Amino acid sequence: MTAPRRAAKAATLNFTFDGKAYRAVPGETLAAALLANGVKLVGRSFKYHRPRGIMTAGVEEPNALVTVGEGGRREPNTRATDVFVYDGLVARSQNRWPSLRFDFGSVFGLFSKALPAGFYYKTFFGSAKRWMIYEYFIRKAAGLGNAPTEADPDRFSHRAAFCDVLIVGGGPAGLQAAVEEAEAGKRVILVEQDAILGASLIRDPQTLDAGWVEATAARIRKAGGRILTRTSASGYWEHDLVTLTQLCVEPGQTAENRLAQRLWRVRAGRVILATGSIERPIAFANNDRPGIMLSQAVRTYIRRFGVVPGQRAIIATNNDDAYDTADALIAAGANVVAVLDARETASGRAAHAQAAGMTVHLGAVPKAAKGGRQGVTGLVASVAGATQSWAVDLIAVSGGFTPVVHLHQQAGGTLNWVEEAQAFVPGSSRQNVTTIGGAAKPEAVGVMRPISQPKKSFIDFQNDVTLADVDLAWAEGYRSVEHLKRYTTLGMATDQGKLGNMAALGRLAEQQGVSIPEAGLTTFRPPYTPVSMGLIAGPGAPHGGAHIRRLALYDLHAAKAPIWQPLGYWFRPRAYPQAGETLATAALREARAVRTSVGMTDVSTLAKFEITGPDAAAFLEIICATSVAKLAIGRGRYTFMLREDGLAFDDGTVWRLDENRYLLTSSTGGADRMATHISYVRQYLCPHLRVSAVNVQEHYAGIAIAGPRAKQVVEGLIGQDVPRHMSAIAASIHGLPVHVLAASYSGERAFEVYCSASEAPSIWAACEAAVLAQGGCLYGLEAMEFLRIEKGHLVVGGEIDGRLSPYDLGLEKMLNKAGGFIGAAGLGRPALRGKGRRQLVGLEAIEGNIPEGAMLLSAPNAAPQGHVSAAAFRVLEGGSIALGQLINGFDRHGEEMIAASPTRGQSARVRVTHPHFYDLAGERYRD
């Protein structure tokens, strides 16, 4: 067949490559358009900065990696063979400086002896000083494109789908399977990564009727099937779930409806893989030069895009398929100087070509290519033992075919070795997956052993791995294929070894003196082709996928323009600064108001659980490490919870509101964890208890009112006597029901008013008016932190950090002597009683301010013996104080230490003290 020549006047799309303007024909890949415009040099290689061109016509392309798009739409490492040109496409080459033609990094190629396999390992294990020097240059030199710094303005969406049969691959085999399944009444989804179906039929026309592809697609759609082009099956997961990545626009292109890509999660009843195969390159010296191309890729450029990649070509092969490329080149008017066939005897196809007048050399294996960055100029080969050379501008290579078994292997399938094809094909699978077409039956090939200098014979082009690197790994004792992979980085680039794996395996098997299947195979993992991070994040990307919850009192806080602080899922006011105040001065003013008059704050985010039923007390005695059963109605107490290993993980208060009704509060940040813990005990551990545990965290809003005048404020609000310390009463404010709990976190007389979240704004307004009338103010988290540190109260995540036991925290006396709580068995571990435990201490500055997070040292440069978990200032007197953990801290009160924070460049001299700095006797908060 005669190839359609690319008509220059059909080139209506404008695009740029490295700033230079070119034109492309609609439907052309960037690679085809570059070849049509005579651009051969497209990129620089990863490690040695060798000049690279276009090697393939598909997603397996290792060399022609470019950055496309601008701003937030910039997409690095895009394969030029896998992006279709759109008007205005901006593409840039990568890994070169200052320019692609004159790349400074290519000096690394001259010193390639200095960068052998395992170079990184060896450098890491060398002296740290040397690494510090190398690192700068390595980071600058290695790597491919750069990630964009701006946010992507387009949207990425997720979609779930179900089908009876999912067919991956829209070639002849996939289309035939899809139409049969769809017409048999199955719900069918057919996916194809190319922009068109049946592209291989353009490369290799078969005796099918003209229009077969379109007619078959129409039949599939008519039978209710769904066809997705530009969609890649990127991962095969458990229970026949396949993820698809659908490009709604080309990489870097502006999406008209703002949707750039879509991630599909398809749960399939059955999966049919018609993924075809990928042609293998051949290992010979300088086989990475621009102008060396896979044989089928040459045919694709000629027959699909009408672009002839060279005028004087030579073909190196070990199979019959490459003879079709010779035919295509000749039909397109190019000169084929010879076909080098590695097989010793002529196949029928080779004999046919010879009879037609083609020069065919049998037993011919390439040794080295000639030429530089502007492309190949010649090829040297061994022909039946004698060396021969040709002057050419295109070398088409075919080292056989590797079935695309990635998805089959991701599904947990086994592989079988087929000797005639020198390839692994899909074997059995534990999932509902079958493979058909070329991927199941690759073409027969002759065995071909590389005879070239191993040093510049590339096998993994993207990671610059040569035969010499495989040999070196072997020489240095790396025997397993898994070790070979990690030592040489073979197959670890974004192309996942689609081209190079088999060549490396062949070499390793040769070294080991075993067959390829005995040498083994590394595992293919998802994704098959790179997936954009934006697509994985999906619609949640703008807020990092996190929940954002609003306080019931959010609007009232916002009206005062506080400084916000994230806490758990919420933002809470950190301070309410007045004009001219900083965070520190505002927080100190607020804390002083609590110490001298009255302050109020929003504590709605505390975890809250309502526990009811005849076994409520028994249930709480399992959750809490303190005794609960003896609590009188209307009374409450401090409590804490342990993990099964005996270490503290949360704390709070427990209140007996009625005979069989309790309220349990715990930390904001641990709320979800506590909810799960309570549910586990209720549902799994103790299902026999007659109890109901309901999470009422967001049902109730809470307002804490604290200070010497808190009693007057609350009395005025509820119109009755306030409860005694650690007592609770039901009352009402302006006719709305509230619970008033007398509990103090600040060290002052204090009350927590709980009400329905929907009624919180009016209760808050009433409280605020009463507090202001007493000369008080609102206070935020920063003031609360000052107050609680001075009082020596604990915070979950600070002092209760999952490493300390109740013994270490000074809570031993409060433990339930009867045991039976979660963690009681863990507390029996002798190590928790041993010397050398970190224990809670107070720290008082003798000189300087104590930095939060500082290490505690006995002397400069001594080993750290603990750390500062929270630092503050005495609210009224001033002076730097802190809480910390210190080895054997209980016995070291009075000792002088250094609190040093090298990361902040600050340190202080401190004295170890009791962790309570304020009102040790507890007189201020009592009645």
Place this chain on the structure above:
Amino acid sequence: MMQIACPHCGSRAQQEFMYERTVDSVVPLDAPTDKAMAALFTRTNPRGPDDEIWRHTYGCRAWMVVTRHRVTHEITAVRAVGPEVLP
């Protein structure tokens, strides 16, 4: 991503569930220290089916025991737990 048959809701995608722990790691309330620590820190980790505790967190929130093959992910049984299934 697996498909798990919730005993209350039917077959649902794994993303609705949270894995919590293996059944053999559960510490009975009356366990002495050595038995409790053995359950916590010395796991059987079989190369085969194992009983795991899952929760249908983003569904009915019920807990269940899922018998899952640790290599093939094959789920052979899902058993409801909790007060509802007490005799």
